[in-house]
Amino acid sequence: MLALDRVSKTYPNGVQALARFSAEIRQGEILAIIGGSGCGKSTLLRAIAGLDRASSGTVTLDREAIASPHAKIGIIFQEPRLLPWLSVADNIGFGLADLPATERREKVARALERVGLADKAQAWPRELSGGQAQRVAIARALVPQPEVLLLDEPFSALDAFTRRDLQDHLLDLWADTRPTLILVTHDVDEAVVLADRVLVMRPWPGRLFDQIEINLGRPRDRNSPLFENFKRSVLTSLDRSLDRNVPDRDATQGPGQAMWW
Amino acid sequence: MISDAPVLQQTSEPGDSTIAPSRLSRYARPLLGVLLPLILALGWELVVWSGWSNGRLVPPPLRVFATIAELARSGELIRHIAATLWRVGLGFAFGVVAGTLLGAISGYWSLARRLLDPTVQALRAIPSLAWVPLFILWLGIFETSKIALIAVGVFFPVYLGVMGAILIVDRKIVEVGRTFRLSGPAMIRRILLPAVLPAYVVSLRVGLGLGWMFVVAAELIGASEGLGYLLLDGQQLGKPAQILAAIVIFAILGKLTDWLIEVAAAPFLRWQDAFGRAKEI
Numbered sequence: 261m262l263a264l265d266r267v268s269k270t271y272p273n274g275v276q277a278l279a280r281f282s283a284e285i286r287q288g289e290i291l292a293i294i295g296g297s298g299c300g301k302s303t304l305l306r307a308i309a310g311l312d313r314a315s316s317g318t319v320t321l322d323r324e325a326i327a328s329p330h331a332k333i334g335i336i337f338q339e340p341r342l343l344p345w346l347s348v349a350d351n352i353g354f355g356l357a358d359l360p361a362t363e364r365r366e367k368v369a370r371a372l373e374r375v376g377l378a379d380k381a382q383a384w385p386r387e388l389s390g391g392q393a394q395r396v397a398i399a400r401a402l403v404p405q406p407e408v409l410l411l412d413e414p415f416s417a418l419d420a421f422t423r424r425d426l427q428d429h430l431l432d433l434w435a436d437t438r439p440t441l442i443l444v445t446h447d448v449d450e451a452v453v454l455a456d457r458v459l460v461m462r463p464w465p466g467r468l469f470d471q472i473e474i475n476l477g478r479p480r481d482r483n484s485p486l487f488e489n490f491k492r493s494v495l496t497s498l499d500r501s502l503d504r505n506v507p508d509r510d511a512t513q514g515p516g517q518a519m520w521w
Numbered sequence: 522m523i524s525d526a527p528v529l530q531q532t533s534e535p536g537d538s539t540i541a542p543s544r545l546s547r548y549a550r551p552l553l554g555v556l557l558p559l560i561l562a563l564g565w566e567l568v569v570w571s572g573w574s575n576g577r578l579v580p581p582p583l584r585v586f587a588t589i590a591e592l593a594r595s596g597e598l599i600r601h602i603a604a605t606l607w608r609v610g611l612g613f614a615f616g617v618v619a620g621t622l623l624g625a626i627s628g629y630w631s632l633a634r635r636l637l638d639p640t641v642q643a644l645r646a647i648p649s650l651a652w653v654p655l656f657i658l659w660l661g662i663f664e665t666s667k668i669a670l671i672a673v674g675v676f677f678p679v680y681l682g683v684m685g686a687i688l689i690v691d692r693k694i695v696e697v698g699r700t701f702r703l704s705g706p707a708m709i710r711r712i713l714l715p716a717v718l719p720a721y722v723v724s725l726r727v728g729l730g731l732g733w734m735f736v737v738a739a740e741l742i743g744a745s746e747g748l749g750y751l752l753l754d755g756q757q758l759g760k761p762a763q764i765l766a767a768i769v770i771f772a773i774l775g776k777l778t779d780w781l782i783e784v785a786a787a788p789f790l791r792w793q794d795a796f797g798r799a800k801e802i
Contacts, residue, residue, distance in 0.1 A: 311699060329700045341697050345715040345792045355701045357711075384792050 261287055262308070262408055262440060267317035269303050276465035277303040280317065283459060283468065287407065288438040292455035294445055294494065296502050300466020301444045305410050308442065309335045321408060334406035334439075338413045340393035342385035348372070348396050349381040355404045371399040374433065391422035395429070402433060408440040415450065424482075427453055431478065448498065452490045453480050460494070462501035462508075469501040469508065580762040585769060588762040592751075602770065604747040605736055608664065609778075612671025613732045617725065619672070620679025627680070628687025638684070645677045650738055657742070667739035674735035675728040682724020686717040719793060722786040726779055733775045748774075 262285040269278040278300040285291050293301045306312040308319050310329040319326040321333065334355075342351045353368040372378045375395040385393060394414065401409060414430075415423040427450060434441060445451050451458045455474055462469040474490050481487060500506045562582045569576035576584065592598035623641070627634040652673060653666075660666035690713060698712040740749020748767045755763035 309700060311696060329702050331702065335700050337693070337696075339693065341693050343694060343697070343712070343715070345718075345789075354697075354711075357707075386792075 261285065261322060262442075263318075263320045264304075264308070265318045265320070267304065267307055267314045267319060269300065269307060269312070270315045278307070278314070279465040279467045281461075281466070281468055282317075285408075285440055285442065287440055290434065290441040290443070290454055290456045292443045292445055292451035292458045293461060294448065294451050294458055294498060295461030295466070295469070296463050296498070297446075298463040298466070299461040299501075300463070301461055302412055303466060304461075305335075305412050305442065305444050308408070309333060309410050311335075331404070332407040333410065334401035334404065334408070335410040335412065336394075336397050336401045336414045338416055340385070340390075340397040342388075342393055342396055342400075344385050346385075347381065348377060348383050348385065348388070351385065351396055352399045352403055354400055367403055371403045374436075375399045375429070389422075390418050391426060394418065394426060398426075398430065398433065402437075402439075405437055406439055408442065409434075411441065411443040411445075413445055414443070416445070416447065423447075423450070428479075430454070448491055448494050449482070452476075452487060452494060453482060458494050460497045460501050467508065470497045472497060578761055580765060584762050585765045588760075588766040589769065592763075592766065598770075601746055601748050601751055601767075602774070604744075605740065605749065606774070608667050608671060608739065608747065609729075609732050609736045612668045612736070613675050613729060615668065615672035616675025616728060616732065617679050620676045620724075620728065621683055621721075624680040624683025625687065628684040634684070641677075641680060645681075649673050649677075649735065653738070653742060662743050667736070667742075667744070670739045671732050671735045674731040678727040678731060679724050682720055682727070683717065686720035686724075687713065690716045715789075718786070718789055722782065722790065725782055725786075729778055729782060730775070733771065733778075737771070 264281055264283045264285075266280040266282055267278060268276070268280055270276045277298075281300070281304060283291075293304065295301050303312070307314045308326065310319075310326050310333065313327060321330065324330075326333070342348075343354065346354065349368050349372065352371050353364050356364045356367060359367070369378070369381075372381050375398060377392060377395055377399075380388065380392065380396075385396070388396065398414075411430075415426050418426065430441075431454065441454070443451070443454060452474055458472045458474060459468060460470040460472070461467065472490070472494055476486060476490065565576075565579070566581045566583060568574050569581040580588075589598065592601075623637065627637050627641075649670065652670060656666040656669050660669055694716065695708070695712055698708045703711060736747070737749045737752070740747040741753055744750045744753075748771055751767040752764055755761065755767065
């Protein structure tokens with residue numbers, strides 16, 4: 261279980277990006293974090309990844325405090341961030357340097373197969389389309405079999421068609437080993453199609469505003485009325501989070517409880 | 522159902538979009554390049570041959586080649602080439618090692634950069650030939666001062682190239698290394714070195730070019746052998762063909778050594794190869 265306990269982050273310039281953010285995320289859960297710009301959602305993700313330290317509060321994975329990048333936590337960024345001097349196969353195997361070569365090659369081959377890029381194994385990253393490159397990034401993050409996979413607006417730079425394709429593909433890959441997914445997004449549709457639970461954050465300073473359980477089976481039909489209902493409730497909550505007249509929830513209320521209204 | 526999705530196409534793969542150069546431009550372009558010098562050379566050869574000019578100050582190409590052949594036959598040429606190559610090689614090696622080390626330190630460590638870089642930049646502002654009298658006083662008029670001068674010429678572009686390349690390594694890619702928990706040495710070997718390599722090769726080539734420039738200066742100042750000596754000797758004895766012969770050999774050696782760096786680096790830069798080729802078109 262991943263536990264965030266009163267995580268706060270104040271940047272050296274005095275801007276408070278995150279204020280006392282607490283949440284508990286079950287192993288295997290898919291959590292979407294959504295909110296307006298400046299709500300600290302990327303800051304939060306970077307704190308979980310161990311890339312930036314929180315100013316106060318703790319992030320723990322199975323009771324182990326996270327202060328620097330951890331072997332059980334993988335991350336996928338908005339851009340694929342492939343290493344241009346490595347072939348697609350070597351990019352995917354980048355995190356497996358400690359394994360013997362044969363085992364590494366096997367895992368990479370399986371991952372390539374799994375993301376449908378077996379024919380691109382020896383291609384250079386610059387030869388890939390945006391969607392293909394992001395698939396490689398997903399494979400690279402998943403191949404060391406992390407327990408937690410963080411995704412920072414992973415599909416926002418892609419066109420709508422490719423985005424849907426990759427969302428479905430991500431769920432498919434997730435089903436293999438069922439890691440915990442924490443997805444930061446500003447796309448309501450994406451949050452509802454992927455997540456078990458959506459956390460809504462509000463800005464200045466970034467803090468938790470609301471959470472919505474998405475009680476829908478998978479695969480989800482993007483056109484069903486139920487799906488539309490969930491989308492609407494997330495949108496409503498998002499709108500309210502940006503309305504300064506709406507007060508925060510009672511701070512003593514822990515996560516996982518009912519909506520405050 | 523995707524009927525309600527916007528009809529967007531995935532961007533086409535850049536690899537496919539590079540247009541193959543047409544047959545004409547592919548073969549004609551290099552030929553066009555040599556056309557002008559070839560016509561000029563032939564024309565001058567004809568002018569001298571037909572007696573319109575005696576070609577004493579500007580010897581025709583054949584006479585230059587004859588001079589080269591004669592120097593080669595007597596074994597002189599090899600001796601001069603070896604002397605010059607030795608100086609360039611040694612000076613280049615020292616310059617590259619110093620430039621790489623200091624450049625890497627300055628690029629990697631901001632404290633070292635603040636300490637070191639202003640001094641290096643100030644030294645860089647000095648025209649390198651201004652060092653000559655000092656080097657001769659300090660190191661004598663023989664090989665050491667020459668090699669030091671060449672090393673100074675090579676040092677600055679390499680230093681700047683390495684430091685600049687490290688400074689502009691993409692922070693986002695370094696972060697990928699961090700998420701995979703690379704140790705310091707692994708980060709250097711697996712992220713920084715490959716990222717810096719293209720710019721490093723360019724700085725080596727620039728450094729080598731300056732090395733060739735400074736070897737001429739060093740040899741003009743005082744040498745008993747070397748291609749620069751051939752130049753000086755040709756001037757003092759009024760042998761323009763010998764001067765031109767030395768110049769031609771400088772051109773060939775310069776191009777050849779530059780090509781050697783390019784070829785040696787090519788396997789490591791294959792990943793950006795097609796980009797360079799696409800730009801050429």
